[in-house]
Amino acid sequence: KNEVEQSPQNLTAQEGEFITINCSYSVGISALHWLQQHPGGGIVSLFMLSSGKKKHGRLIATINIQEKHSSLHITASHPRDSAVYICAVRNNYGQNFVFGPGTRLSVLP
Amino acid sequence: NAGVTQTPKFQVLKTGQSMTLQCAQDMNHEYMSWYRQDPGMGLRLIHYSVGAGITDQGEVPNGYNVSRSTTEDFPLRLLSAAPSQTSVYFCASTLSWDTEAFFGQGTRLTVV
Numbered sequence: 001k002n003e004v005e006q007s008p009q010n011l012t013a014q015e016g017e018f019i020t021i022n023c024s025y026s027v028g029i030s031a032l033h034w035l036q037q038h039p040g041g042g043i044v045s046l047f048m049l050s051s052g053k054k055k056h057g058r059l060i061a062t063i064n065i066q067e068k069h070s071s072l073h074i075t076a077s078h079p080r081d082s083a084v085y086i087c088a089v090r091n092n093y094g095q096n097f098v099f100g101p102g103t104r105l106s107v108l109p
Numbered sequence: 110n111a112g113v114t115q116t117p118k119f120q121v122l123k124t125g126q127s128m129t130l131q132c133a134q135d136m137n138h139e140y141m142s143w144y145r146q147d148p149g150m151g152l153r154l155i156h157y158s159v160g161a162g163i164t165d166q167g168e169v170p171n172g173y174n175v176s177r178s179t180t181e182d183f184p185l186r187l188l189s190a191a192p193s194q195t196s197v198y199f200c201a202s203t204l205s206w207d208t209e210a211f212f213g214q215g216t217r218l219t220v221v
Contacts, residue, residue, distance in 0.1 A: 042214035
């Protein structure tokens with residue numbers, strides 16, 4: 001069983017739809033990160049969470065430490081949101097990430 | 110501009126050739142690491158460093174060497190390239206274990 005799992009693996013949405021991507025993990029963590037990777041592009045950090053909820057523009061990230069689960073929400077999705085979204089965790093006091101497999105999102109106009 | 114700079118962006122090697130992927134950051138970050146990204150497998154840790162002069166192996170270190178002579182630079186060396194090393198490579202840096210990570214733009218390597 002992978003330490004970090006994501007669902008769905010692939011997601012196609014129409015512009016304007018509300019999108020949810022889920023991440024579950026099986027290890028104790030110090031922080032959870034949501035990353036974005038556009039096709040052929042680099043990786044950009046969206047959020048770092050250790051508890052609660054964070055919001056940046058149309059993106060919202062939540063984490064439930066007890067349930068070992070995090071969600072990334074995109075409100076009013078846009079074609080420019082099309083990318084792979086990656087959940088990554090750091091073990092307690094660990095330097096390195098354990099990555100989920102990614103969720104490929106396509107938002108159609 | 111502050112950030113992580115990787116070079117080259119693309120590279121084609123013949124089996125058996127050696128090369129060095131460069132990674133530099135100008136944020137005075139102590140922690141730097143190299144990952145490879147393969148389809149269906151996500152990102153996997155190759156080597157990492159917690160400061161100048163200190164390096165350690167990650168999940169998939171075979172066939173790769175690293176060194177960290179300065180805080181800014183963390184090059185990844187392929188000693189004798191193999192087709193199995195065809196991948197996209199990312200360098201990342203963080204200030205400490207509980208801070209945001211910064212990634213380079215990636216190096217797409219093909220070994221023929």
